[in-house]
Amino acid sequence: MSNKLTVIKLNAIDSTNSFLKQQTKQTFVANFTLVHALEQTAGRGQMGATWLAEAGKSLTFSLLVRKPVEKFKHDFEFQMLVSVAIQQSLNKFGLASEIKWPNDIMAGGRKLGGILIEQLNDNQGNPTFIVGIGINVKQSNFNELPSATSLLLNGVDIEDDTILMLEIRDQIIELFENSSAESLAIIRTKYLSVLMKYQKPAVYQVNNLLFNALILGVSPEGKLVLQHENDEIREYGIKEVKMMY
Numbered sequence: 001m002s003n004k005l006t007v008i009k010l011n012a013i014d015s016t017n018s019f020l021k022q023q024t025k026q027t028f029v030a031n032f033t034l035v036h037a038l039e040q041t042a043g044r045g046q047m048g049a050t051w052l053a054e055a056g057k058s059l060t061f062s063l064l065v066r067k068p069v070e071k072f073k074h075d076f077e078f079q080m081l082v083s084v085a086i087q088q089s090l091n092k093f094g095l096a097s098e099i100k101w102p103n104d105i106m107a108g109g110r111k112l113g114g115i116l117i118e119q120l121n122d123n124q125g126n127p128t129f130i131v132g133i134g135i136n137v138k139q140s141n142f143n144e145l146p147s148a149t150s151l152l153l154n155g156v157d158i159e160d161d162t163i164l165m166l167e168i169r170d171q172i173i174e175l176f177e178n179s180s181a182e183s184l185a186i187i188r189t190k191y192l193s194v195l196m197k198y199q200k201p202a203v204y205q206v207n208n209l210l211f212n213a214l215i216l217g218v219s220p221e222g223k224l225v226l227q228h229e230n231d232e233i234r235e236y237g238i239k240e241v242k243m244m245y
């Protein structure tokens, strides 16, 4: 099946997410269409950030997934599914990565990849996810980004990164097509098993205030559940808290 899926390869584009969103609004785009760019001139990250990716040394691609009406109670279930699919794919290439809440892909405590999931209604009005994925592959230094890392810096030298990209796509599709209440519970368990600092003390920042806490879990809506030093338990949304170290 996967051989018949559409892959659009572009030499350069502003952002594969923006491109795929535009196409999806204008015309019918088949489910699981993938757009891969060798270079992004205006890559976008979470919360309005810029995603910098060195041309020829990074994977930057977006996948269209039509949102099933009743499959996910919360969009966070889909976010976990995508993170776990990437984590499992990297495992196949010999890298034991972690996920930093909510969905950064980490290796050796540094950021290896990021996910930007956007939603829109397609040209027929169907709710649709655009799953944007960026992975650092061959960079050997990150002068301006000291908290970033690449597959190469973690000893994984991939000759053809499109094989990794298609593996990630196929993992996402497999988990997505087989998803049920039971399989989503298993995905949640996997997510927590590779969640950075899960049940371990770490330093967090809220409103310029630093404090120690540990992750007790993640709520169904995707909020981070922290246990503070005084045993108080609080939930935080993505814009409210930052893990410092």
Ligand SMILES: O=C(O)CCCC[C@@H]1SC[C@@H]2NC(=O)N[C@@H]21
Residues within 6 Å of the ligand: 014, 015, 016, 017, 018, 040, 042, 043, 044, 045, 046, 047, 049, 051, 059, 060, 061, 062, 104, 113, 114, 115, 116, 132, 133, 134, 135
């Ligand atoms: O901030 C993050 O961690 C998310 C980064 C997502 C980057 C990818 S690269 C392919 C796709 N196109 C974009 O403009 N962004 C995503």
